[in-house]
Amino acid sequence: MMASASVRDLVGVGIGPANLSLAALAQPLAGLDAVFFEQRRGFEWHPGLLIEGARLQVPFLADLVSLADPTSRWSFLNHLRARERLFPFYFAERPHILRAEYEGYCRWVAERLPSLRFGHQVDAVRWNPRAELFEVDFGQVDAGGGVEALGRVRTRNVVLGVGTEPYVPEPLRPLVGAPEVAVCHAADYLEHRERMLAARHVTVVGAGQSGAEVFLDLLRHRPVGRERLHWVARTEAFAPMEYSKLGLEHFTPDYAGYFHGLEESVRDRLLPSQWRLHKGIDAGTIAAVQEELYRRAVAGGWPDVVLTPGVRVRTAGWLSGSRVELHLEHVEQGVRTCLATDAVVLATGFRERPVGSLLRSLDPYVCRDAAGRPRVDAGYRMVLAREVAATGCAVYVQNGEAHAHGVGAPDLGMTAWRSATILNGVTGGEPYPLPRRTAFTSFGLRERVVPGVPSTRGAAAVALTPLVDGV
Ligand SMILES: Cc1cc2nc3c(=O)[nH]c(=O)nc-3n(C[C@H](O)[C@H](O)[C@H](O)COP(=O)(O)OP(=O)(O)OC[C@H]3O[C@@H](n4cnc5c(N)ncnc54)[C@H](O)[C@@H]3O)c2cc1C
The missing domain is CATH 3.50.50.60 (FAD/NAD(P)-binding domain)
Incomplete structure (x- = not known):
């Protein structure tokens, strides 16, 4: 060495x-x-x-x-x-x-x-x-x-x-690493795109931004009337990402400082409840999906696609040959079914x-x-x-x-x-002086002073009980 x-x-x-x-x-x-x-x-x-x-x-x-x-x-x-x-x-x-x-x-x-x-x-x-x-x-x-x-x-x-690295939920793991079946994570989609486009029937699992982008790309490039696409997702809707002006203030240093000062149990409860801030689909992509579906409907009747939110994949395996079998459950209806498909894109997200x-x-x-x-x-x-x-x-x-x-x-x-x-x-210096305030929203009622960064509030807010917090 x-x-x-x-x-x-x-x-x-x-x-x-x-x-x-x-x-x-x-x-x-x-x-x-x-x-x-x-x-x-x-x-x-x-x-x-x-x-x-x-x-x-x-x-x-x-x-x-x-x-x-x-x-x-x-x-x-x-x-x-x-x-x-x-x-x-x-x-x-x-x-x-x-x-x-x-x-x-x-x-x-x-x-x-x-x-x-x-x-x-x-x-x-x-x-x-x-x-x-x-x-x-x-x-x-x-x-x-x-x-x-x-x-x-x-x-x-x-x-x-x-x-981050690609994440595959437990029930879908049997599909990973079996070369005979056309299955890929969305993270590798472009590498597998030709195989996906050529497959007789394709299923996209997951309705985050990457799931929507993959579905849209497949939809745009498969023949009108013979799309043969399924899009299933665990979320109860193909939900838009929160993009309101004040909602975006969750992506500020002010909010990060506030969040950091919360009790661990509160932070752990809060984070998954905020999924719409970052795990939904951006409104432009949703509009593009609907527009492409509509365009196809005008040209040749209802496109051959199934879009169903609220669906959990219970288990997955493969049938004889290279077909994949997905065992699905609609969470709200309690209905179970089995879907046979020729290719699967796992748009199931990323983890740290x-x-x-x-x-x-x-x-x-x-x-x-x-x-x-x-x-x-x-x-x-x-x-x-x-x-x-x-x-x-x-x-x-x-x-x-x-x-x-x-x-x-x-x-x-x-x-x-x-x-x-x-x-x-x-x-140990300040080569990059940072703003003292980054959001119009005042998160919380008590001021938290972040070590090394001066007060983040205006004069009115500082009149509230200041609380100096260490690590
Ligand atoms: C498809 C996609 C689109 C996204 N688009 C947006 C967006 O539009 N806006 C937004 O705000 N966020 C977006 N994000 C979220 C986020 O911004 C990205 O994930 C971003 O890439 C995070 O950057 P990073 O440097 O933390 O990690 P990464 O980009 O994942 O880079 C980490 C790097 O570390 C390397 N590495 C890991 N371990 C080692 C090691 N032991 N030795 C050497 N190298 C190592 C990896 O090879 C990798 O290149 C997107 C995420 C994804 C997946």
Whole structure:
């Protein structure tokens, strides 16, 4: 193993939008020695779901930097300037940019930041009590996906930005990994698209944004009158994502601070009840589905599709040959049935990527909540044992802190602000001054003062009982 004697200020694990934002905001900070490792061999953003025409669900200002530093050279607008596309963008008047365009912008940033190392998989993060530093072990990923142990880097701070991974509910797991059946997770849809389009009958399971996008793509590309598509979902409706102006204030630092101050049991009750804020389907996609169905109905009678919400898949298996059998139950009716289909797209969502094995040797130092999850403080630091915390070294978490910071954790609109907060914490200064207030809504009746960030309320609200809260 090749050992490096130098000590970094910051090592980032994973380069998705979260740590790419951090790397972009870290770049101009003279004297900050940061390096970022990504197991993929180049920047990619959910490549299996870059369906033609799919758009971001947030406006372009939720780029990697602008909501913390609109003057940054790494802004989306500066990317457009470099690409000589500012005027077309201005006239297009579409603040919700194409998903493929967002990926292209991120790649443009990634290709220009010298602190990024692609094809590097981080295997372990451990605490060295003698050196009072973290040690990060990494390997190099070859073209075939094999990993060769490569080196170790020592650092004062680690930032985990390992993102999410596809999730398949228990009853559907028997379908995964059987090559004879045409089954894929929506995360890999584009790789399997031709096979899905060619199948006699296709079923899409799940009615989040990715389920709707996959269903729409299949619908648009199968023959009129012979669509042979089923779309089933557990939710009681093909529900729109909440997008009201005040509802969006749940995706602000003010709300994250409020949520962080709640009791753990309240947070755990609240988070699943807020699913419509981020797990529904955006209204434009719902309209496009209805429009395509209507267009087909005009051309040739009712399209051959079945759209049924409120349906749970009880079990799944395959029949002789390559057909799949789904055992369904309509939750409200209590009716059970069996659906035979030739191909299935599992649009069953994503979950935070587990970091248990990565952090195994840190385990004795990690403070956990009642449910066994790492505690994360208001500044996105994992709460570590006093002996580590006293050294000023820290492990930060990006997009793995929904249990502590709420529904905004995976939202691109929070990315730049969270990166700036982390950089303020790592440097112990304020290279990125942050706004004291970010929402018109005053969440809660008592003010919570987040360490390191001045009061978030106007004068009237501050007259309420102030409550200073630690970790
Ligand atoms: C299809 C899709 C569309 C979305 N669209 C929107 C949207 O429009 N608006 C919005 O607000 N949110 C959106 N989201 C939610 C969120 O913004 C994205 O999930 C975003 O990619 C999160 O960024 P991230 O950096 O946290 O994680 P990821 O993008 O998942 O990146 C994590 C990276 O870490 C790498 N990694 C993991 N483990 C290791 C390791 N041990 N060593 C090295 N590298 C490692 C992975 O390879 C990966 O590249 C979307 C999510 C999905 C799935």
